[in-house]
Amino acid sequence: MNAKDEKYIKKIIEYCEATASDIEYFGDDFNEYLTNDHYQRACAFNIIQIGEYIGRLSDEFKDKHPEIAWNSLKAMRNIHAHDYENVIEHLVWETMKVELPELKEYLEKLL
Numbered sequence: 001m002n003a004k005d006e007k008y009i010k011k012i013i014e015y016c017e018a019t020a021s022d023i024e025y026f027g028d029d030f031n032e033y034l035t036n037d038h039y040q041r042a043c044a045f046n047i048i049q050i051g052e053y054i055g056r057l058s059d060e061f062k063d064k065h066p067e068i069a070w071n072s073l074k075a076m077r078n079i080h081a082h083d084y085e086n087v088i089e090h091l092v093w094e095t096m097k098v099e100l101p102e103l104k105e106y107l108e109k110l111l
Helices: 003-026 030-035 037-056 059-064 070-082 089-110
Strands: none
Touching: 003 037, 003 089, 030 037, 030 089, 037 070, 037 089, 070 089
8 A cells, every 4th residue: 555545544534433423422313413404514524525535545546445335435425515405314324324434444454
């Protein structure tokens, strides 16, 4: 892994941890997420940042790790950044609760 990829992986992990922290702070409750704009904005920021850093990872790195849905995570970022009114909240919740913790665990093992 090159130094840039390592730097970006650390940032992705940081924003995965921030999402987990937001869930802990606001509550592990989908209905709370749906009704709390602050909760949604906090998590949207994290998702945007994660997607941004995924976009900076080298193609070589992503090709070596096809088990991660890089394109899906990047697409989630693009929807939050450019097409927010079309966000599908239950998919965001699943990403926050399942995919990001798995991503964090996977990336931590690579460091």
